[in-house]
Every structure is written in structure tokens, then in C-alpha cells.
Amino acid sequence: MRFSIQASSAEPIYRQIVEQVRRHVASGQWKAGEELPSVRALAQEHAINPMTVSKAYSLLEAEGLLERRRGLGMVIADVRPRGGLAPRLALLEPVLRSAARQAAELDLRAHDAQALFARCLREHGVADGPPDPESPGTGRLP
């Protein structure tokens, strides 16, 4: 259960944590009951302020994605309807809409933008084949 934190990013650190949890839970990669790293462990690992981690965990708890098990730390909550393709695409859509707006302002052709996106996906190890049958999301976009 690893986080990737970039202190230099424009995105606030607490928000990076929140969204990474959201995405990993939505995709089923992190499952109900699994323990998250402790606040101070995560803070020390990435040399960030424990308050920052705590704030992220609290937001996720308020959202219902995490549960506080006293004495044990935080665990992934038991969210019922996880796993479909649609909710995951819904999480991805905002950034793609923004990208499309920028492409329009740059007067690019769709073909060029998509070729660039394909390369980015490859570089991030996003496979093109069908998902693992174990995986919860097997649907396809119409």
C-alpha cells in the first residue's frame, strides 16, 4: 500500500493522499478491511507533516471511505457497490475534460492529442488488454 507524494506539485499534499485512496478503493486494488499506514509512518516516509496526513485521513473518514479502528489505525471501510467501470471513469473524466479544453485552445487535432495520450498511458504501464477476470471491473465503454 504505497503512496506517491510530490511535495513540489501544485496539488496540495493532503489532496494527493485523498485522491490516491479514492482511486485505489474505486478500482478494488485496496479492499475493505485492509490497514493503511499509520499517520506518523506515512509522514516520516515522505518527509511531510503528520498533520497533513491526519487531515487527509480525517477527510476520507468523513467521506466514509476509511474507518477508524481504535488501537489499530485506519482501515478501508466496507463500501458496498465498488468496482464497476462507470465510477472509475467518472473519477477520470475531470482531468480529461481539462485536457480536451487545453487541446482546443492549442488548436490541436484530436488525432495528435490522442497519440500523445496513448504514449503517456504506455509510459505509466496502463495495459491495453482486457482486465484480469478477478478484477471487479470488466465492463467496456460502449
Add this chain to the structure above:
Amino acid sequence: MRFSIQASSAEPIYRQIVEQVRRHVASGQWKAGEELPSVRALAQEHAINPMTVSKAYSLLEAEGLLERRRGLGMVIADVRPRGGLAPRLALLEPVLRSAARQAAELDLRAHDAQALFARCLREHGVADGPPDPESPGTGRLP
């Protein structure tokens, strides 16, 4: 030479201005020597503070994209390598890399992410055909 300002956006107003100028110059839609709207005019048009516009203009001047004609206003600077496809893709890449990282964290298949992106591009009016021969960028991604 129109700007689209959304005061409600999370992106600061001055930054919206900066990035719109960057993209329009990179795409060759705004050419060297063209005059920008005056600080006061742009501020009044969008009901924002002149200082906010001035801040954006100053940053663009420091960046070398704009030139100050003293007593006359700002004009697009004579930046040589205008128009090619590569610089425009370079401006688009960061957001697409971020999107790819999110897709990976969501455990999506490349095919699904690309289908969604295609829809977003369509909704923003990004054409798929070859660019207008008048347009400066006619290259293609290898």
C-alpha cells in the same frame, strides 16, 4: 483577441490569463506584434481588478512572451519558433501525464481511457481531420 475568464474556477484568474496567452501564442493564433487588450479594458470587460490583469501581463513579460511598448500597451513578443506541433504538444503533455497516472491508479485499461478522452475531445470541438493548410502546424506525431 478574447479571453475566457471564470472567476469561480479553482485556477487563479491571473493564471487563466497567463495560460490562455501561452496556448494562443504557441498555436500561432496570436502572432508577434499583435496588441493585447489594455489592462483597464480587460479588467472592466470581465469585472475584475486591473491589478490582477497587470500581474498576468507582468509574468508573461518576464517570460518573454509579451513586450511592453511604453505608454502604448503590451504586444505579443517576437518569439521565433512559433507554430510547430511539438511545442503545442509539450504544453499539453503535463495534463495528459497526470491523466495517465490517474488511469493507472484506477486500474483502467488504455482502451477505456482513450475512448473517454475521445468523447471529451469531441465535446470540446476538437476536430479530427488534418489541420487547415494555413495553420502553422501540419506535422504528425510519429
Add this chain to the structure above:
Amino acid sequence: MRFSIQASSAEPIYRQIVEQVRRHVASGQWKAGEELPSVRALAQEHAINPMTVSKAYSLLEAEGLLERRRGLGMVIADVRPRGGLAPRLALLEPVLRSAARQAAELDLRAHDAQALFARCLREHGVADGPPDPESPGTGRLP
């Protein structure tokens, strides 16, 4: 880490700050990682507006000389080629070129101009001996 601000100077305050940081970093007197005074502290110390200080810091951040540690303050960025003689002379050159042009327009002899410059250097405490061996720049002009 002290600044010398002269509100009465023709040079804008924010620019005085910017250039002093540039020179102190170029000379190695201020090193990567060192914290700058907070916006509010520097503003209060010199009885100027925090926005003025903030503007200077923002420009230096855009230039890459400073880094923002969110919630903590600004620190000198880790700019690699610190300390050599050449970059410092490069910062001094513009004013000396201007002085030389003026000397030419005044139809002065080089000897006289240099004698005057020598006196100015002495009055500003610029030593003539070799630099401290601890100091980063030990080279000499060819």
C-alpha cells in the same frame, strides 16, 4: 540574512529585493536550503507592505532561485552551478558596460575612468587581495 532596502531609491523596492537575492546566491553567500525571512517579518522590519515582499519572492520563485515550502516559507533553491567567478561577473557586466558607454560619450580616457572606479570600489569595501580560500570563487579573469 539581511536586506538593505532604500524606499527613497528610484529602483522599486521589490526589485531591490530580487537583485539582492540574485547577487547573494550567485556569490554563494546564501546557500541552497537556507530559509528567507518570512514575508510578514521582512515587511515589518523595513516598514513596507507585505505584498511588495511577496511580489519579489514570487518573481524569484518563477525564476527558480527560490522554492516555496508550503506552510513553512521560502528557501534558497538548489541551483547547481553556484559560486563560480563567471556568473558573478556576468551579473556585474551590464552596469559596467553602461559605465563604459557613458565614459565614451564623455570622451574620457580609460585611465581616468578606472582610477575613479578604483576609488568607488575602495569606498564600498571591495578588497583587492585574493578571495578567502573558503569562498567559492577563486578563479581569476584571464
Add this chain to the structure above:
Amino acid sequence: MRFSIQASSAEPIYRQIVEQVRRHVASGQWKAGEELPSVRALAQEHAINPMTVSKAYSLLEAEGLLERRRGLGMVIADVRPRGGLAPRLALLEPVLRSAARQAAELDLRAHDAQALFARCLREHGVADGPPDPESPGTGRLP
């Protein structure tokens, strides 16, 4: 009687004109009675606003360096005690004091700063020999 105007300089155009006249008169290169280029000729030659030239001329007239000969344009006024070395060095001193202050902040050695200045003087054609005996200034700095 040529002017060198740089619209991109930080120094205002009208001030460039004023100071160039001051220096050429102080050095005796421009003598009493000589005619200056007309406002519109100078403006057209350097592609600047005639108002800017006019402002410079007016300042110089107020200062007593120029005289307005109706119907003939401006001529150099008959300033009595021009020519000594001292007043010319006085005009050069401010920029050299500024250069010395910058050298101090850059932690430079006097030797290096002076070597750079020598090169600048050479590049601007400032001779090292004694001045022409015709020239008004023959003194030497003690």
C-alpha cells in the same frame, strides 16, 4: 550629432536623450551654437514619439543646456565653464558607485571587477592614451 536610443532599455527614452546631450556638451564634443536635429527628424529616425523628443529638449532648455532659436530649432547654449575633467568625472561617478555596490554584494575582488571594466572600456573604444590637446580636458586624476 548622433543619438543612440534603445527603446527596450529600462531607462526612459527621454532620459537617454537628456543624458547623452549632457555628456556630449560636458566633454566639449558638442559646442555652443551647434544645431540639434529637429524634433520630428530625431523622432522619425528612431521611430519614437515626437512628444518624447520634445520633452527631452524642453528639459534641457530648462536646464540651460539648450537654447530655442525661433525658426531654427534648438542649438547648444553658450555654457561658460565647460570642459574640465572634474565635471565629467562627476557625471560618471553615480554609475560607478552603483557598480561598486553591486561588486560588493557579489563578493568580488577589486582586481576582477577592474579587469572586467577595462574590457568594457576597450570594447566601447575608450582610449587609454592622453586626450587630444584640442580637447578641453587634459587634467589627470590625482
Add this chain to the structure above:
DNA sequence: GTGGTCTAGACCACT
């Protein structure tokens, strides 16, 4: 505590 953003208004310099 830190800096960022925006507003409002004043004054200046340049053309």
C-alpha cells in the same frame, strides 16, 4: 504560523 489571491484606490512615469 506560512504564502497566495483578490479588491480598492492612490500616485507616478511614460508616450
Add this chain to the structure above:
DNA sequence: GTGGTCTAGACCACG
């Protein structure tokens, strides 16, 4: 007319 600078004060986001 143009933009630049500075002040004063408010509010926000982050740690």
C-alpha cells in the same frame, strides 16, 4: 491614453 508601484485590508489554503 498606457502600465508600474505601493499601500491597506480581507479572505483562503496549507501545514
